[in-house]
Structures are given as structure tokens and as C-alpha cells.
Amino acid sequence: MYKLIAIDLDGTLLDDHKEISKENIQLINKLIERDYEVVIATGRRYWSAKELTKTINKPLVILANNGSIVRETKKDRILFEKHLNIEDFRTVVGSGKERNLHPIIHVDNYENGYDLIVEMDIENQAYGNYFNKDEKRYKKVQSYLEIEDEKVLAVVYLGSKADMKDFYLDINKNYPNKYNVHIVENIRAAEALLEIMNPLVCKWQSLQEYARERGIKESEIIAIGDDNNDFPMIKNASLGIAMKNASKNVKSVADIITEKDNNKSGVAFELKKILKL
Numbered sequence: 198m199y200k201l202i203a204i205d206l207d208g209t210l211l212d213d214h215k216e217i218s219k220e221n222i223q224l225i226n227k228l229i230e231r232d233y234e235v236v237i238a239t240g241r242r243y244w245s246a247k248e249l250t251k252t253i254n255k256p257l258v259i260l261a262n263n264g265s266i267v268r269e270t271k272k273d274r275i276l277f278e279k280h281l282n283i284e285d286f287r288t289v290v291g292s293g294k295e296r297n298l299h300p301i302i303h304v305d306n307y308e309n310g311y312d313l314i315v316e317m318d319i320e321n322q323a324y325g326n327y328f329n330k331d332e333k334r335y336k337k338v339q340s341y342l343e344i345e346d347e348k349v350l351a352v353v354y355l356g357s358k359a360d361m362k363d364f365y366l367d368i369n370k371n372y373p374n375k376y377n378v379h380i381v382e383n384i385r386a387a388e389a390l391l392e393i394m395n396p397l398v399c400k401w402q403s404l405q406e407y408a409r410e411r412g413i414k415e416s417e418i419i420a421i422g423d424d425n426n427d428f429p430m431i432k433n434a435s436l437g438i439a440m441k442n443a444s445k446n447v448k449s450v451a452d453i454i455t456e457k458d459n460n461k462s463g464v465a466f467e468l469k470k471i472l473k474l
Contacts, residue, residue, distance in 0.1 A: 199472065200413045201234040203260070203404050203430060204464060205422035206241060206249060207384070209440055212460045217252055220462035225253050227474055234411060236260055238400045240381065240392060240426050242303055242312040242350075243268050244334060262303055263377075263426050264403030265350035265394055277406060278305060279395040281349040285375055289352055289368065289393050290341045296364060298354050299323040302341060305348035311336045314347065325355040325387035351394045355387035365391055381424050382444060392426065401429035419471070421455075421464060423447060438467060 204210050210221055217225075228235050236258045239246050243261040247270055250257060256271040266278040293300055301324060302314040313335040319328040328335075338344065354361065361380050368378050377398050381390040401420075408418060420427070420434035423443040431437035432450040439451035441458040448454055453471075455463035468474070 198417065199233070199419050199436065200417040201236060201404075201408055201411070201419070202228060202468070203236045203238040203400070203418065203420040203434070205400075205424070205427050206237060206239040206246060208423035208442055208459050209421060209427075210237070210459070210464055211249060215249060217250065218462045218465070220465040222253055224462075224465035224468060224474070226255060228468070228472075229255050231474075233472075234258070234408075234413065236404065236407065238264070238404065238420070238422070238427075238430065240424075243273075243307055244312050247273075258407065260400060260403050260407070262350040263379075263392065263394060263398060264400045265303075265398045266305055267403055267407060268307075273307065275305075276410075277403075278348070278350070279398050280305070281352070281376075281393075281395050283345065283349070285372075286344070286349045286352065287342055288372065289376065292368065292371075293352075293354060293364070296360070298356065298360070298364065300341070301327060301353045301355075302344070302347075302349060303351040303353065305350055306336075310334060314338055314341070314344065316341060323355070326385060327353075327355060327387075351392055353393075354391040356389065356391075357387075358382065358389040361389040361391040368393065379426050379428075381426055384424075399429050400426065401433050404430055404434075419468075421467070423459065436471070440464075 238260040240263045246259045260267045267276040311334045377394045416435045418434045419436045420430040421438040423440040437451045438453045439447045441455045455467045457463040457466045
């Protein structure tokens with residue numbers, strides 16, 4: 198019997214217009230009403246994930262920044278968080294500068310009105326299409342290397358697949374076990390996105406921690422997603438579901454591939470069948 202359902206946002210619960218369909222909203226509400234634990238597991242920052250899921254209109258647990266921080270939406274209470282060591286942060290930013298790469302820094306400063314730190318104007322081409330033109334929840338600094346008292350959740354680079362893959366390989370070669378690094382490809386902000394976090398951070402590890410606190414076994418977890426940051430939870434959950442539009446990597450470890458994609462309410466369509474709703 199399943200008790201916890203972890204659902205990714207982009208490319209999964211959200212359609213390509215970044216909206217949740219009526220079918221998916223109805224499905225989430227029904228799951229909550231029937232006492233399923235619904236966890237939104239996303240690479241997005243908490244504020245963004247909360248905004249995008251407010252049409253559900255029920256309290257949720259959001260596992261944000263790929264598990265770097267977990268909050269419940271009713272009071273924005275932090276359940277747990279894992280930051281990047283400041284020296285490790287400086288090391289990887291320095292390596293990026295040697296490649297003329299400019300990251301976006303995700304930090305835990307929700308209550309103070311910002312979640313992102315940048316060095317340049319947000320319209321700069323180095324940031325691709327990452328920012329909306331009306332973005333306000335960011336702080337601009339002279340140099341990332343001067344950051345001392347911020348709780349860094351993730352370092353995010355955007356660029357070509359070739360550049361991101363090369364940097365990914367370089368980090369893993371030169372700094373083994375110091376970071377959790379992955380490349381996300383199913384995005385519109387750029388060809389590829391490289392995310393660098395605390396080595397103990399990934400969606401699956403945070404799901405395991407949350408499930409243990411709730412007395413839920415791994416055999417009672419369903420996970421559904423579409424991109425490479427979903428790979429561990431799709432692979433390790435009792436039932437791992439890949440979206441029809443998922444990456445080849447994710448599909449290769451999934452127990453089920455949805456019949457419909459994210460633009461046709463694939464989440465609701467599949468879970469209704471599985472859970473006989």
C-alpha cells in the first residue's frame with residue numbers, strides 16, 4: 198500500500214506554460230483528502246514552487262532545491278536543510294570563473310525577501326532565460342567570493358550541453374565526493390543547466406529522511422518525474438514513474454512510463470489508474 202507520492206514540477210506536474218491542469222489539481226486534492234502524503238520534489242527554490250502550486254489550495258510539503266531545503270507551506274516552517282560549505286562554495290565558483298562561467302546562487306533567505314544572488318544584471322546573456330523580467334527576489338553583489346554569511350543551497354550554471362558536461366566531469370574528477378552535481382536538460386532557460394550542491398543533497402535522500410520522520414517505509418513511496426535530477430528517486434522508490442516526455446536516463450530506470458505527457462495531465466492520468474481513484 199502506497200502512502201507517500203513525490204511529484205516533480207517542471208515537465209511533470211506543470212505543463213509547458215508552467216501551469217497545473219484542472220485534472221492534476223483535482224488529483225492532488227483527492228490524494229490529500231484520502232490521506233496520502235503528497236510531496237512536491239523540485240529543483241526550484243521554495244518561493245517559486247509555492248507560487249506555482251498555490252492553485253492546489255491545500256497545505257503541501259515542498260522539497261526545494263533538489264532536497265537542499267524542505268518546508269511545509271502552511272507556515273513556511275523549515276523541516277530540514279543542508280547547505281554548501283562556504284569554502285567548497287568558493288572553490289567551485291572559482292573553478293567556474295576560470296571557464297568564464299557565471300552562476301546563479303540559491304540561498305536560504307526566504308523570510309528576508311530574496312532567494313537568489315547574482316553578480317551581474319539579471320538580463321545578462323550569461324543567465325540565459327533563467328529570470329522573469331519582473332523578478333524581484335534577488336540580491337546583487339560585487340563578487341560571489343565575498344559571500345560569507347549566506348546559507349548557500351545551490352550553485353547553478355547555464356550554458357551549452359558540451360560546456361556543462363565538461364565542467365561536470367571536471368568537478369567530479371578534481372573534487373570527488375565534495376559535491377552533488379547533475380545536469381538538467383529538459384529546460385527552456387538554456388541548452389543545459391548544471392546544479393552543484395552539498396554532497397548529501399538529492400531528492401531521494403531528502404525523501405527518505407522525510408518518510409522516516411513520518412513513519413513511512415520506502416516500499417510505500419511513489420515518485421514521478423522527468424529529468425536527470427529525478428533519476429535517484431525514480432530508480433529507488435518502490436514505484437518509479439517517468440513521464441512520457443522524460444529524459445532517456447530517467448526512462449531507463451522507471452517502472453512505468455506515463456501514457457500521456459505533462460501537457461496532457463500525465464500525472465493525473467497515470468496515478469488514477471495505479472491508485473484506482
